[in-house]
Amino acid sequence: MTAVRPALDASTLPTTTFSHRSLAWWGTVGFMAIEGTTLFIAVVAYFYLRRNFAAWPPEHILRPDLFWPTVQVILLLASLVPVVLADRAAYRIDVPRLRRWLLVALGFEIVAVVIRWQEFLALNVRWDTNAYGSVVWTLVGFHTTLLLVDVLETAVLLGILYSKRRLERHISDATDVTFYWYFLVATWIPLYVIVYLSPRFM
Amino acid sequence: MSAQPLPHRDHTPADEDRLRRELEHAYREHTGLWGWLTTVDHKSIGKRYIVTAIIFFILGGLNAALMRLQLSRPENNLVGPDLYNQLFTVHGTTMMFLFAVPVMNAMGIYFVPLMVGARNIAYPRLNAFGYWVYLIGGLLLYAGLFTNTGPDTGWFSYVPLAGPEFSPGKRVDIFAQTVTFTEIAALVAAVEIIVTIFKHRAPGMTLGRMPLFVWAQLVTSFMILFAMPWVATASIMLAMDRLIATHFFNPAEGGDTLLWQHLFWFFGHPEVYIIFVPALGMVSQIVTAFTRREIFGYPVMVLSLIMTGFLGFGLWVHHMFATGVPQMAQSFFTAASMMIAIPSGVQIFCWIATIWAGRPRFSVAFLFVLGFVVLFIIGGFTGVMIASVPFDRQAHDTYFIVAHLHYVLIGGAVAPLFGAFYYWFPKLTGRLLSEKLGRWHFALFFIGVNLTFFPMHQLGLDGMTRRVYTYLAGTGWGDLNLLASIGAVTIAASVGVFLINVIRSAARGLRAGDNPWEAETLEWATSSPPPSYNFPYIPVVQSRSPLWNRPPDIPVVTGLRTDMREVLITTLLDARPDSRHRHPNASITPLLTAVATGVTFIMLIFTPWGLPVGGALLTVACVVWGWPNRKEYEEQKLQESS
Amino acid sequence: WATFRRRQPGEVTDSPGRERSLRFSVLGATALTIVILFAFLIADLATGRAITAGPGQDALQIRVTGHQWWWEVHYRDSLPQNWVTTANEIHVPVGRPVVFELRSADVIHSLWAPNLSGKRDLIPGDETSLWFQADTPGVYRGQCAEFCGHQHAKMAFLVIAEHPDSFARWLDRQRDTSRTPTHPLARRGQEVFLASPCVMCHAIAGTPAGSRVGPDLTHLASRRTIAAGTLPNTRENLAGWILDPQGIKPGALMPPVRLGSDDLQALLAYLETLE
Ligand code: HEA
Ligand code: HEA
Ligand code: CUA
Ligand SMILES: [Cu+2]
DSSP, X not given: OOEEEEEEEOTTSOSOOOGGGSHHHHHHHHHHHHHHHHHHHHHHHHHHHHTTOSSSSOTTOOOOOOHHHHHHHHHHHHHHHHHHHHHHHHHTTOHHHHHHHXXXXXXXXXXXXXXXXXXXXXXXXXXXXXXXXXHHHHHHHXXXXXXXXXXXXXXXXXXHHHSTTOOHHHHHHHHHHHHHHHHHHHHHHHHHIIIIIHHHHO | OOOOOOOSSOOOHHHHHHHHHHHHHHTOOOOHHHHHHHOOOHHHHHHHHHHHHHHHHHHHHHHHHHHXXXXXXXXXXXXXXXXXXXHHHHHHHIIIIIIIHHHHHHHHHHHHHHHTTOSSOSSHHHHHHHHHHHHXXXXXXXXXXXXXXXXXXXXXTOTTTTSTTTSOSSHHHHHHHHHHHHHHHHHHHHHHHHHHHHXXXXXXXOGGGSXXXXXXXXXHHHHHHHXXXXXXXXXXXXXXXXXXXXXXXXXXXXXXXXXXXHHHHHHHHHHHHHHHHHXXXXXXXXXXXXXXSOOTTHHHHHHHHHHHHHHGGGOGGGGOGGXXXXXXXXXXXXXXXXXXXXXXXXXXXXXXXXXXXXXXXOOHHXXXXXXXXXXXXXXXXXXXXXXXXXXXHHHTTBHHHHHHHHIIIIIIIIHHHHHHHXXXXXXXXXXXXXXXXXXXXXXXXXXXHHHHHHHHHHHHHTTOBSSOSOOOGGGOOHHHHHHHHHHHHHHHHHHHHHHHHXXXXXXXXXXXXXXXXXXXXXXXXXXXXXXXXXXXXXXXXOSSSTTTSOOSEEEEEEOOOXXXXXXXXXXXXXXXXXXXEEOOOOOSHHHHHHHHHHHHHHHXXXXXXXXXXXXXXXXXXXXHHHSOOHHHHHHHHHHHHO | OTTOOOOOTTOOOOOHHHHHHXXXXXXXXXXXXXXXXXXXXXXXXXXXXXXXXOOOTTOEEEEEEEETTEEEEEEOOSXXXXXXXXXXXXXXXXXXXXXXXXXXXXXXXXXXXXXXXXXXXXXXXXXXXXXXXXXSOEEEEEEEOSOOSTTGGGOEEEEEEEOHHHHHHHHHHHHSXXXXXXXXXXXXXXXXXXXXXXXXXXXXXXXXXXXXXXXXXXXXXXXXXXXXXXXXXXXHHHHHHHHOHHHHSTTOXXXXXXXXXHHHHHHHHHHHTOO
């Protein structure tokens, strides 16, 4: 071994970091890229298949209902309030606040899942009726999968935050869960427009 | 026990001994079978990934050997259409999804952390998970083949042939789920490699100082990120069409058969560059090491890799010219396909310039690089030919295409890979592969590949279509086919020589030492094979060739904890030290999560109950994954308090 | 390994002059590549334009439908009774463009007669087309080019390019329905045919058999091959095919039919009258 010369001292570097300085954030971004691409592909398939139909929705199929989907959009936007507050609390390492707001956010998320059930019914078509049914079910279904993943993540993280196993790292992780929630809301708006509104107005 | 930041003075051998002992302890894995199942060391996983991929290469090659036996004579009765169709489908699926992509990922998993001076790959547990999922996918495919349920609709399984109406039974379901498994594995590997490259580089290794292999892996990983979801989505749609009667690809209900082709090739074309780009990185490393000079035109090389990555997404329709593409689109995709010859050409010219101006040493690894140049230029030229629509309308779906794809895949990816094995084997095992056997390997391989695939150009021009289990004697194709079959035997012999070489050299090869080729990159700075923690000291990098421009005393990082797996996180562009992060210890959770994933997708082939059952299993797995166990908790606590 | 010559690694660095000449070579080669590619692209576009020029007004229309694993060929006419359906054999007049309307009854196939034209896929749910003009009379072999399942390998066809007069005569003959045979053996053969499962799949114009699952047999005896170019159309081959299609084309969608040897001889005699 050649002689070595200590040149940099790492011992003073922080162990808990946020945003693009944290590894968990990068993982979240990576999976958002994958999932965003997947949703984009489903949208491409939606418009590709649409060319095969004279009417959209196809004849004898009712247009999607708007009531529950619109309620959902409003609630999702409202859910941003506790999420933003949780986010801020995390950056300030304010654990009690973080827990409180994350709990409220979890409540919103669970309500979103329940309403999602109504949104499937609001499609007014089955997945095996025709290609239109298949693609709208898939669009909503993909997003629902991500929704369920986020509910699970939030719940587990909250559990940890309330438990004795809580660590500083989990505070940073909480900001990734909230980040992911922004992503879910941001992707749902265009999906809502495409799936529920566009058959009426386009 | 509290952390002792290393004192700021010159290190004595005693210091180093202590450091090594402590790191040894921190990076210790379990022993025996349990250790094998729980390890999160990128080297153990990378090594088993490589070995598994080679086993699949041999299995895929054996399929090919059977095919060549059947085709060696006209109207041969050795293999009937039912088996033949399974053979070429499983051959193509194996080579693309179970060999070529995974082996390139595996080389990245093993070498990228070493080349950037990291202690482990980012997300080590995810890495273990990826391997297990890949293994399950591969086992599923071969379980299918051995029970006469092997997929039989080709590696791109066009619908409606692959749909529920024309392929009842489970064969195509196995194809769809194998694809899903391998895509999951490739996607997680891509995320790990990107984050390793972005955040785990040794301080001082700016983007402009990264080895070209690392650049190639970075470009590839981004391509995976944006290409693989297309085929994963397509295969999920296909599975849904088959299992729950959706109509994506059913024209009778408004579905579209060409949708499948677009989705598949939007992945499929980038896929071939996902295989090819890492190979370019390997070639660059080998050329540098064996001409003993820095690569000519490093910035141009990097730019070419990136350009290949981008352009690769604009060519997919050149696989669909026979479906009747509008004139405008044809011209666009022809032009794009020709454009991509430019970055490939530029790299070839830069290597030639490097070799020209360097002092090449014709060791086996270097011979494979020369073989690569020849084979790839042939395959590249046929590629440019078939990018032209009038020509492709003749050549499409004939053996001319089979010739092209093997020249570029074997020439462009397998030859560099063999070169890389000779180059890096000493790092993996501490021993050199035999040069003498290596020369036999190379000679047989080079002759065999040309013997097998060159005649196929002529067969294609004579009108022999691909995917035929036999041909009539009157066609006069018998002789060239026999030649091709003899060539396949020659390739098999060369692979046999390689395997013997590996087995013998692993046990009795010459000891390699740390840096047998006197190469310039960081993986050669540590011992062969590297210790579990890779480097006792994280080096501070000061140039593109850190081991060539080595100052008398190497600057290193101190102050990382040695009582746990603490790693240094650096900034993205210029790799300044930024924070410390604790990497996880060995764990069984990745395997359990992979099994849960496996159960979900395999059960779905048989019943929709796979969804709730799998969902429940995966939920449990996620909770176990996320919840810190006591040891983790205590280590992390300790780290955060320091 | 001992022969390995020791050299200082990384020792090779370029003098500025060397560097410049290397750069010049690489740039030159790259420029040359671009020039060649452009030339190639222009040649490609020109050829493409020439090929895709329209077929013109007087083109003959033929509809070809792909089936697993045979070709249905359909000539239309303004009078429906003049429509002609045949299989696996496409007659075209020389010197006149022919437009093919391509469809598929099941999966994707691809029509390819290498010496006449490039290939074009037959896509279910999507109509595609192809045109070419044969200039020299002759028999051209063609083949399905897109993998379509078990017998993709044996899904061939013949293009018979002939003088417009003989083409017109051929078409005329194909318009005839079959006549009840006069020879007693053949007459018995017709009874065998109509009483056997054959009618479930095959049509013979002029008899009650009208199913379109398999190839139309009205003018079977006028065709040169059977089973989509797999075998020459001889009596022995026909017998072999009827008794054991799965031996000849494993997976083909025609089941073996059990017939006594008397019945078989009668059936063959009948089929041979279907000129
Ligand atoms: C490693 C994999 C790999 C690589 C690198 C390539 C590289 C290229 N491929 Fe290939 N291709 C495949 C793997 C690959 N291909 C596979 C697997 C298939 C078949 C899939 C299937 O159907 O099963 C296929 C099929 C395929 C088709 C479809 C054919 C058909 O089905 O009808 C086309 C058409 O355009 C094509 C084109 C090209 C082109 C233009 C390049 C270019 O990138 C080549 C560029 C390189 C060079 C040109 C050589 C080096 C350059 C120089 C020395 C400079 C001087 C050059 C000139 C002046 C021309 N490929
Ligand atoms: C990386 C990719 C890759 C590689 C390496 C190969 C390697 C080979 N391929 Fe393959 N091939 C494809 C990718 C690849 N192929 C693809 C994508 C297709 C299209 C599939 C489709 O149409 O769907 C294809 C299709 C294809 C066909 C066309 C089939 C058809 O259309 O009908 C043929 C025919 O000859 C063929 C042959 C071969 C041969 C002879 C080899 C040889 O190089 C193989 C050499 C290896 C061996 C022979 C194994 C060595 C084994 C031993 C030495 C035994 C020792 C064992 C023990 C000790 C246990 N391949
Ligand atoms: Cu029809 Cu191949
Ligand atoms: Cu391509």
